[in-house]
Amino acid sequence: MSVLIIADLQNGQLKKSNAEIISYGAAIAKQVNGSASVLVLGNCSDNLANLGAWGATNVYQVADAALSEVNPSLYISAIESVINQIDASIIIFSNNPTSKAVAPGLSARLEAGLVSGACALPELVNGFTVKKTVFSGKAFADVNILTAKKIIILNPNSVNIPYTAVESKISTITVSLPASSSRKVTAVNKIEGEIPLTEAEVVVSGGRGLKGPENWGVLLDLAKVLKAGTACSRPVGDAHWRPHHEHVGQTGVQIAPNLYIALGISGAIQHLAGVNRSKVIVVINKDPEAPFFKAADYGIVGDLFEVVPKLTAAIQELHAAG
Amino acid sequence: MKILVCISKTPDTTSRIAFIDNNTRFDESGVQWIINPYDEWYALVRAIELKEKDPATVLHLVSVGGADCDPILRKALALGGDEAFRINLQSNDSFAVAKQIEALCKKEQYNLIFTGKEAIDSNNGALGGMLAALYQAEYIPLATRFELTAEGCSVTREMDGGEETISCSIPAVISCQKGMAEQRIPNMRGIMGARTKPLHVIEPEQVKELTAITNYQLPAPKAGVKLVSADNVAELVRLLHEEAKVI
C-alpha cells in the first residue's frame, strides 16, 4: 500500500507544515509496509530534494502552470491521475484552505473515506481508524475508514513524529487536465508582513480588556519580541478594533500554536473552542475568577497594562542573555 | 434563480459535551439544538438577501437528519426561505449526506447551493466539496463575499495568507463564513408565516457510508493553572523558557 502526501505550497514555496505531513505519511507507510511519495502540484522554487529529509522516498512534480491557482476540479483530476499511475491508496493533506477546496471532492470522486481534522496516526487493530477533533476541540472521535482508498486531512501542530531522512528520487509526472472552465481569479489580497495565524508558533491575543483599538501597542510590542501572530476575541473583531481575520474561536479561526497568550480575554466557552488545542496557554487577566484561568497552564492575575510591558522587557532580556 | 441552503442541526455552543453507550454516542440529554451558526448567520442570510433583491428567486432549505431537525428547519423558514426538505437519514458520514442532497439537487436543478464553512460538531468542512464534485458544480469554500454577475458569480474566499476573488459560472456550491452577511433575528411575522410553509419529509436513497465513528473521547483535564505574581513577571518568563520550553 503506498502513501501519497500532497505537498503544501504557498506562492510556489514549500511551507513549514510539510515536515509534519511528510513524516506523518512516512510513518503510516511504515505501518502498512508501503512507501511514502510526495506530490508537488504546480511550480516550486524550493529544492525538492529536501523533502527526503522527512522520509519521502519519491517526489513527483506536476509542473503545470495551470495549477498555480487552486482550482478544485483541476487539482482533483491531477491528484486522481497520479493516484492511478503510482497506485497510491492513502492520501494525506495538511488542513488549510487548499485542502478544504480539494480533498472532499477527491473523496467523493474516488468514493474514498475522508477523515478531516485528524490528530494522530491511524490505529490498524480493527480496520483503519483515525482520531480527529470534534465539537470544536472539546472532544475526539475515532473514525473508521471503510473503503480501500483513504484520505486524511491532518491538523497542523498535532503530531510530533521523529523524521528518518531518506534519499528521495525526484521525477516529473504528466497528467491530462480537463479543459479549463470559465473560472478565473480576478483579485488577490495578501495579508502582508504578518505571520499567518494558523501557522504562527506563538500567538498573542487581545480581548475587550484592552478597552479600545488605541491600546493595542502593548500587545503588538509583546508579539514583536516573540515573533508571534496576533489574534483577538469576537467582540473585538465585531467592533472593528482589529481586522476580522484575527478573530479566533468557535465562529472564527481555530488555531493550535505552541504558545497562546491571552490578554484581557474572559475565556468564554466559544472563545476556548478556537484555542484549546494550543500546547501552552498563558492568561493575563485582572479578574481572578475569569473562566480562562481554568483552561490555562500559566496565569498572572493583574492589570495587563502594567504586566504586559514588564513581560515584553523580561523576554527581551532573556533574548539578550541567550 | 433557484437557491438551496444546507442547514445542519448542532448542539448549542454552550452545551455540555458528554458521551453515552460506552462512548459511542453523543449524550443528547438536556442539549438545546440550534442551526449551525455558519449556516444561519452567513449561508442563509446571504441567500435571503439575494431573494430580497430578486423576489423571483426560489429559496429552498435542506437538512439530512431525523425528526428533531424539524424545529431547526422551522426556525430557518422563519428567517426566510420558501420551502424546506428534510431527508430522513441519520448519518455521520459526509459522503452519505452529500449523496442525499445531490439527489435533491438533480431533481430541483438548483443554480446555487450555500453551506456553512463547517458544522461546529463534526468540524469536517467537507460536505460542500463532496456535493460540488457529485453535482458537477463549481466549488468555492470559505467564502467571505458573494455577488451574482452576468457570467455567474463573483466570490471572495479565504486562502493561505490572504483572500482571493474568483469569478465562475453557475451552478456553484459556496461554503460561507464570517463576512458574507450579518446575523438576523426572526421577527413575529416570519415566525407566524413559517408555520404554514411546506416542510417535506423525503425518504433517503440507499447509499453506502465510507466512514463510521466507532468511539468518542474527552481530552485529558488540564493539570491546573500555575499562577505567578504580577510583581514577578521574570518568573513567568523563566517557566515558559525552562519548564514549558515554548520561548
Ligand SMILES: Cc1cc2nc3c(=O)[nH]c(=O)nc-3n(C[C@H](O)[C@H](O)[C@H](O)COP(=O)(O)OP(=O)(O)OC[C@H]3O[C@@H](n4cnc5c(N)ncnc54)[C@H](O)[C@@H]3O)c2cc1C
Ligand atoms: C454562538 C456564539 C459564538 C461565539 N463565537 C465566539 C468566537 O468565535 N470567539 C470569541 O472570542 N467569542 C465568541 N463568542 C462570544 C463569547 O461568548 C464572549 O462574549 C466573548 O468571547 C467575550 O470576549 P472578551 O473575552 O474579549 O470580552 P469580555 O468577556 O468582556 O472579557 C474581558 C476580560 O478582560 C478583563 N480585563 C478588563 N480590563 C483588564 C485589564 N486592565 N487587565 C487585565 N484584564 C482586564 C476582564 O476581567 C474580562 O475577563 C460567541 C458567542 C456565541 C453566542
Ligand SMILES: Nc1ncnc2c1ncn2[C@@H]1O[C@H](COP(=O)(O)O)[C@@H](O)[C@H]1O
Ligand atoms: N446533515 C446535514 N444536513 C444538511 N446540511 C448539512 C448536514 N451536514 C452538514 N451540512 C452542511 O454542510 C456544512 C459543512 O458541514 P461539515 O462538512 O459536516 O462540516 C454545514 O455547515 C451545513 O451547511
